[in-house]
Amino acid sequence: MEQRPWHSNYPDGVPLEIDPDSYASLADLCLTSCREYGDRIAISNLGVSLSFADLDRRSRDFAAYLTAETKLEFGDRVAIMLPNVLQTPIVVLGALRAGLVVVNVNPLYTVPELEHQLKDSGAKAIVVLENFASTLAKALPETVIERVIVARIGDCLPPVRRWLTNFVVRRVKKLVPAFHIDGAVRMVDALRRGRKLDFQDPKISSEDLAFLQYTGGTTGVAKGAMLTQRNMIANVLQASAWVHPFFDADKDSSITALPLYHIFALTINFFVFLKLGARNFLITNPRDMKGLLRELDTARPAFMTGVNTLFNGLLSTRGFDQIDFSSLRISLAGGMAVQEDVARRWRELTGVVITQGYGLTETSPVVSANRLDIEEFNGSVGVPFPSTDVIVLDDSDQRLGTNEIGELCVKGPQVMLGYWQRPGETEKVFTKDGWLRTGDIARIDGEGRIYIEDRKKDMIIVSGFNVYPNEVENVLASHPGVLEAAVIGVPSPNSGEAVKAFIVRRDTALDKATLIAYCKERMTGYKTPRRIQFVDDLPKSNVGKVLRRELKALSED
Numbered sequence: 001m002e003q004r005p006w007h008s009n010y011p012d013g014v015p016l017e018i019d020p021d022s023y024a025s026l027a028d029l030c031l032t033s034c035r036e037y038g039d040r041i042a043i044s045n046l047g048v049s050l051s052f053a054d055l056d057r058r059s060r061d062f063a064a065y066l067t068a069e070t071k072l073e074f075g076d077r078v079a080i081m082l083p084n085v086l087q088t089p090i091v092v093l094g095a096l097r098a099g100l101v102v103v104n105v106n107p108l109y110t111v112p113e114l115e116h117q118l119k120d121s122g123a124k125a126i127v128v129l130e131n132f133a134s135t136l137a138k139a140l141p142e143t144v145i146e147r148v149i150v151a152r153i154g155d156c157l158p159p160v161r162r163w164l165t166n167f168v169v170r171r172v173k174k175l176v177p178a179f180h181i182d183g184a185v186r187m188v189d190a191l192r193r194g195r196k197l198d199f200q201d202p203k204i205s206s207e208d209l210a211f212l213q214y215t216g217g218t219t220g221v222a223k224g225a226m227l228t229q230r231n232m233i234a235n236v237l238q239a240s241a242w243v244h245p246f247f248d249a250d251k252d253s254s255i256t257a258l259p260l261y262h263i264f265a266l267t268i269n270f271f272v273f274l275k276l277g278a279r280n281f282l283i284t285n286p287r288d289m290k291g292l293l294r295e296l297d298t299a300r301p302a303f304m305t306g307v308n309t310l311f312n313g314l315l316s317t318r319g320f321d322q323i324d325f326s327s328l329r330i331s332l333a334g335g336m337a338v339q340e341d342v343a344r345r346w347r348e349l350t351g352v353v354i355t356q357g358y359g360l361t362e363t364s365p366v367v368s369a370n371r372l373d374i375e376e377f378n379g380s381v382g383v384p385f386p387s388t389d390v391i392v393l394d395d396s397d398q399r400l401g402t403n404e405i406g407e408l409c410v411k412g413p414q415v416m417l418g419y420w421q422r423p424g425e426t427e428k429v430f431t432k433d434g435w436l437r438t439g440d441i442a443r444i445d446g447e448g449r450i451y452i453e454d455r456k457k458d459m460i461i462v463s464g465f466n467v468y469p470n471e472v473e474n475v476l477a478s479h480p481g482v483l484e485a486a487v488i489g490v491p492s493p494n495s496g497e498a499v500k501a502f503i504v505r506r507d508t509a510l511d512k513a514t515l516i517a518y519c520k521e522r523m524t525g526y527k528t529p530r531r532i533q534f535v536d537d538l539p540k541s542n543v544g545k546v547l548r549r550e551l552k553a554l555s556e557d
Contacts (some may be wrong), residue, residue, distance in 0.1 A: 006383035006448025011371050013245040018386045019232035020413040025204035029233055030274055031056060032047055037277040044299075044489040045086045045282040046165075048157055052277070055089060058191060062094030065194030067202075067357060070147045072125055073200055074099040079126040079145075080119060080261065081105040083138065084282040085461040086156035086188055088260050089270060099202040101209045103224070104261035107132045111139050113222075115464050116435045118143040121212050121224055121420065126186065126229055127151060131169070134177040151187035153284075157319045206230040212420050213263050215361050224420035225361045227263075233275050234413035235364035236271045238385040243303070246330060246372040249278040252302035255295065257286040257310060262543045263365040268305055286310065291319040307335040309484070309544035311354065312342045316483060316506075325350040330372050332357055334365075337452060337470045339477040343377035356381045358450060362429070364414040367438075368450050380449040388412035392444055397431055405453055408442035409435035441468065460489030460497050462526040467499055467550075472529065475522045479515060481507035486538050486546045490531065490555060501529035502551055506536055 007016055022031040034042075034056035042052045061233070066072055069449035078100045080434045082088045102447070103121045105114065107129060114135060118126070128174040130134050133150055140148075149308040154165030170176045198427035210232045254273045281299045286292055292314065296304075306314075311333065314320055328350055334357045336499050343354045345500035357369035358381035367390065370382035384390050391399055392406040400406045415436050429437050441453040454468035461467070469487040476485035492498035503515065511533045519528040539550035 004384070004448065005446065008388075009383050009447055009449070011242075011245050011373065011491050014241050015386050017513065018234060018237040018241060018413075020230050020237065020387075021206060022237070023233050024208050025096070025206070025208070025229045026168075026232045026236075026271070027093065027201070027204065029236060030093055030096070032269070033274050033277055034437065036435045040277060041279045042274065043086060043089055043280050043282060045155075045284065046157065047086065047162075048086060048091070049279075050086060050156075052274075052341075054210070055093065058090045059093035059097055060089055060199055061191045061194035061197075063194070064199035065190045066084065066094065066098045066100065066125070068197045069190075069193060070125060072098070072100060072147070075101060075208065076125075077101045077103050077121045077123040079103040079105050079121065079123040081107050081109075081114075081128040081132055082261070083107055083124060083129060084256060084260055084284050085129065085151070085153060086282070087127070087129075087151045088282070089274075090191075091151075091187075091264075092260070092270070097201060099204050099208070099214055102265075103212045104214070104266070107262055108542060109135065110199050111135055114397055115142045117222060118145060120222075121214075125149070126175040129153065130179075133181060133184075134179040137181050137188075140181065147189050148181050148184040149187055150181070150184050155188050157187075163536075187336040204229060207232070209417075211263075213361050223422055223425060226417040226420050227364050228417055231364045231414050231416060232267070232271070234387065235267050235366055235385075236275055238387065238414065239268055239366055239369075240272045240275045241329075241386060242369055243272060243330075243353070243372065244276065247276065247278070247303060249273075249276045252329075253279040253281060253299060253355055254303040254305075255281045255283065255299050255301040256305070257283040257292055258305055258307070258335075258543055259286075262335075263361050264359070264543065265305060267365060268332070268334075273303075277545070285427060289313050289511050290319070293317055293319055293323060297323050300324070302327055303330045304328065305332045307333060307544040308338045308342055309336075309538075309540060309546070311338070311346050312484065315342065315345050315349065315520045321349055325352065325442050328352050331355065332369070332372070333545050334359060337473075338377070339474050340377065340379065341474070343480040347377065353377055358382065358452060360440075362436060362438075363410060363412070364416070366409050366414070366460040367412070378449075380445075380451050382448070383448045384410075384416075385412070388414070389449060390444065391435065392442055393431070393437075402446050403443050405441060405443045407456055408438045408440045408444075408450065408452070410438060411435055414500065460487075460499055462492075462499065463495040465526045472499060472501070472519075472523065472527055474487065475519055476501055476503065476515070476529070478522075479510075481505060481510035482515070484538050486548065486551055487529065488548050488555075490552075492530075495526070498531060499527065499529045500531040500533065500555065502533050502535050502538060502554070505534060 256269040359365035
């Protein structure tokens with residue numbers, strides 16, 4: 001066993017190891033909770049709630065439909081193209097119960113992006129919200145999809161509200177572009193048919209696939225990470241053990257603004273709180289910051305997840321300082337580094353420290369997290385989860401010592417099987433002795449705390465000196481006139497690369513000279529941006545990560 005100095009930092013009640021073989025499958029874990037908590041509310045959305053028993057019953061009906069009325073067989077892939085609506089947990093759990101492999105799809109994908117994911121995964125069925133069905137209709141001819149199930153936003157609402165909501169969405173707001181898909185089945189009809197069908201839970205093994213979870217594709221073609229039942233069970237048990245000492249499921253609730261088709265929210269918000277028996281409020285449109293503020297004020301959650309851009313967006317929304325955050329105790333951040341200025345302002349206005357964690361799609365996703373009772377934002381992404389090992393390697397795969405900077409590598413039961421149909425890519429991402437290369441530059445201190453310096457591929461080299469964009473972005477974001485900042489490297493005839501900053505201004509009077517002077521006071525010369533481009537907004541992924549590849553395309557240089 002690797003030395004694990006971080007164990008001394010574990011909160012009381014958190015085990016050093018978890019048993020990923022304590023459940024036969026992920027569906028088994030979920031159904032155990034559904035039957036234990038029964039009438040307790042599991043999911044709320046748009047003013048309607050599902051109990052744990054409701055989720056058990058409706059997911060059974062959907063699983064029965066999938067197994068009895070379609071040509072899907074055990075292990076086939078089913079794509080789910082839904083935002084955070086009540087149908088999403090029903091469909092995800094139903095597919096898992098049927099022994100199918102879930103392929104989560106971003107509803108905002110373009111036709112080429114959707115074509116790639118459906119073709120690459122070989123998905124035979126897809127569940128799509130009608131708002132996005134026109135995109136699917138254009139992509140279908142290039143796929144092997146055999147069955148399309150169409151959901152409407154109001155499907156789970158009471159009859160009168162269902163009719164009114166669907167009328168407003170379709171006729172008033174015109175949010176459903178015209179589409180035609182031969183043989184498409186409505187979600188409500190699929191559930192109605194499934195209710196009348198027999199269903200026998202199949203035997204699922206721990207090594208069977210649960211998800212093909214596609215990476216963001218921000219650096220190339222998206223690849224499907226093969227996450228097994230055991231991978232997912234392990235991470236749910238690790239994360240729920242981490243949360244449990246600080247969360248009372250009998251009275252506390254969670255709010256889910258990040259999309260469930262992203263692995264962070266899927267594992268942490270859905271599966272973890274299902275395991276704990278807690279209520280989860282789903283936010284369908286987190287880009288509506290005013291609407292999200294209203295939900296926060298009404299739901300009064302104890303727990304919320306977010307990324308830096310979500311926290312920053314909320315802080316910049318009028319009325320944020322009027323919200324009562326007395327019930328909020330945990331704000332967990334992942335997906336990207338939290339800027340110190342954002343963390344400072346969040347604590348000032350909510351009284352809650354943003355707790356950073358770290359993970360990636362390939363680790364189901366969580367590798368590490370800070371204690372949830374930290375009193376100050378510390379810039380660390382915390383210590384490794386139970387049953388998890390981490391090391392730092394140099395470019396020659398030699399292990400580095402305490403606080404030495406290199407590539408972070410991970411071992412643990414949550415680490416993926418590999419990339420779907422890409423043995424070459426899988427081989428590249430694992431060392432010869434089985435460590436997953438994260439692609440992140442990091443150091444580990446003497447107590448096992450991990451500090452992410454930056455993405456390996458995003459590192460900028462100026463005249464031989466390494467510049468980590470996160471460090472520069474933190475300085476830029478601390479200027480009162482800056483709303484958002486992102487940094488990339490651009491070619492320079494003198495230094496090889498130069499630092500370029502893209503700035504969304506909070507103060508329209510802010511100019512380049514002022515900002516450069518501000519940076520020079522706070523950073524060494526080679527780190528200071530020499531080029532600054534003001535933009536209206538930064539290109540981001542579906543969960544708010546800044547897409548540096550797209551910034552390069554925006555560059556005016």
